[in-house]
Amino acid sequence: MLKAEIHRHSARFFLFPQVGMERLPLGFQFYILAVIAVASGALWISPAAISWDRWPEMLMFTALITMAAMYPIPNPRGGYFTSTPMLFYVLLCVHNPQTALLVSSVGSSLGAVISRGWVPWRMIFTGAQWGLSVGLAAVMFHLSAGSLKDPGVLSLLVPLTLASFVMQVSNNLFVSGFHSWFRKTPFWGSWVVGVKDSLWSNFLSVPTAALLAMFFVSVHPLTLLLFIASFPAQRWATELYVQHRRIFGQAIESLVVAIDANFPQGKGHSRRVANMAVATARQLGLADSVVDGVEIGALVHDVGMIGLEELVESDDRDVAARLLEHVRIGAEVAGEIPRRDVVEIVLYHHENFDGTGYMGLRGSQIPVGARIVALAEAVESMIRAGLSSSEGNLDNAVIKQIRDGAGKLFDPRVVDALIEAARDDPALLRLSSDSPPPSARR
Structure with a gap:
């Protein structure tokens, strides 16, 4: 009995170490575990569907996703921006939902650890919520008859656009649940704002993702490495947005200083x-x-x-x-x-x-x-x-x-x-x- 109790508390501390001298709220712990459990269950139901025979491709995607997630840019509203969505779009085009879920989960988790340190619950939750979001998007892509065999507007661009929408809606759903526990903000209001903030930027990345997916299938999988060439440009665009927000904040502070001086x-x-x-x-x-x-x-x-x-x-x-x-x-x-x-x-x-x-x-x-x-x-x-x-x-x-x-x-x-x-x-x-x-x- 004592041994089991020690193991139970050890596991609890491993997943939920103290953050800021306070443990995570119990309800939030259940939320974290629920997301992780759903993602794990989705993989457990049909592990045979994972494309293990294409493991080199899986490793390449995992490495690129990890690299993109390693360099997050702080979002002035809270959270982070990364360049991973474009890779997720290519991934869901060329692999089935189970494989997309697994690869995106592992890559996101590794990137979170490298960029933000070893916080087990955050690492696992990050991977689980991104995995579920990408997996659901992959389901939408295949349900809408998305295909790279004869790429066109109806066979590729429309399904991929729908998939990108599903991915962002799902991701913002998980993130809004996360933030609502700490900020005491309304869940649905935060979710709608999050979707609006990310919707158009992600839609605009769909054509590039479609082009990379076509090269991946018709030329060679290694053409995905072209993503590395676009990586600096993506980061520049995101940093420009963040800088704009920062300058905006500084302008407000300048007005406050002027008011105080007056x-x-x-x-x-x-x-x-x-x-x-x-x-x-x-x-x-x-x-x-x-x-x-x-x-x-x-x-x-x-x-x-x-x-x-x-x-x-x-x-x-x-x-x-x-x-x-x-x-x-x-x-x-x-x-x-x-x-x-x-x-x-x-x-x-x-x-x-x-x-x-x-x-x-x-x-x-x-x-x-x-x-x-x-x-x-x-x-x-x-x-x-x-x-x-x-x-x-x-x-x-x-x-x-x-x-x-x-x-x-x-x-x-x-x-x-x-x-x-x-x-x-x-x-x-x-x-x-x-x-x-x-x-x-x-």
């Missing part, structure tokens, strides 16, 4: 509002793309105040009109950001839930991001005024004020979400200007 007495205001807004959005279960927009909108919500510092100290009767001017100016500046949701946050973050704000919008007419930022900004102002306790928790005075404003100034659901988020993470309400950005807290 109002040194409120230094760190935009960052604290963003921290609270992101935590509130996640508590509401909004999709990652919406949360990203809330973060950006919160960071630049006061960009229209740059150059209007005298307004803060003014007692003129036209202060309200000047404040209205600042949201319009801010919206014009934010219009240079290619996101309509950010512009709406900047334009409508002074709207009241009951319709008594600057523009007269009420309830659901006010974009959800603007409702979130409006509350986060109000709470941050209360904290700076000294209504929050020294420990950083929302005290009764702040809770009373925002609850009194629920239904009038603020969306009641947003009020409840912010209070719950602050209870989970009291650091949100500290007045330190060194608070980490929301992206670092994910």
Whole structure:
């Protein structure tokens, strides 16, 4: 009995070593094991179907997939980009589903180990989810009468396009399940965003994959090594996208610095509002793309105040009109950001839930991001005024004020979400200007 117990705990630790001083949640462990079990079961059902007689080809595919997976590029939204999809497309064209599942699983697992270190559960899960995605795509390719014997639009390009769609939908399904456990984001919302992000780039790689598959069959399998020649170009294109995202982030940070410089007495205001807004959005279960927009909108919500510092100290009767001017100016500046949701946050973050704000919008007419930022900004102002306790928790005075404003100034659901988020993470309400950005807290 003791020996069996030791073996059981040893196996558990091998698969699920401690990550960040905390074990993986039990439900997440079941999810990991379920994906691995399904992939293993798919191979166990018909091992004879695997093309063992073509083992040199299998080894070549495995080596190339491993190489492509060894150099992941971080995705600003989370996760990684690799050049493996094109190889997967060729693989599913020239091999049956069982072989495609096995080869893609092994290659992805090895690439994950080499590039990201030995974390057994991550290695096995990565291989299993990619194997299932490629295997399902191969099934679609064969069900849609895909063939390389007489390649054409209907016999190759259409089936391969359908297969690429199935592969991306499946892969994003597994990845969304993975992320929803940790980020507390809605599963389906994250899945839809993931599919949209990867769909067109993968569709565009289908013609090249079809050409490589045709060379593989009609010329020689070693022509697949041409993939190596295209590898630098693929990485360059992906890195260009990531660099664009990075420059975009730096531009936002520059605006935040300008806002802080304009109002040194409120230094760190935009960052604290963003921290609270992101935590509130996640508590509401909004999709990652919406949360990203809330973060950006919160960071630049006061960009229209740059150059209007005298307004803060003014007692003129036209202060309200000047404040209205600042949201319009801010919206014009934010219009240079290619996101309509950010512009709406900047334009409508002074709207009241009951319709008594600057523009007269009420309830659901006010974009959800603007409702979130409006509350986060109000709470941050209360904290700076000294209504929050020294420990950083929302005290009764702040809770009373925002609850009194629920239904009038603020969306009641947003009020409840912010209070719950602050209870989970009291650091949100500290007045330190060194608070980490929301992206670092994910």
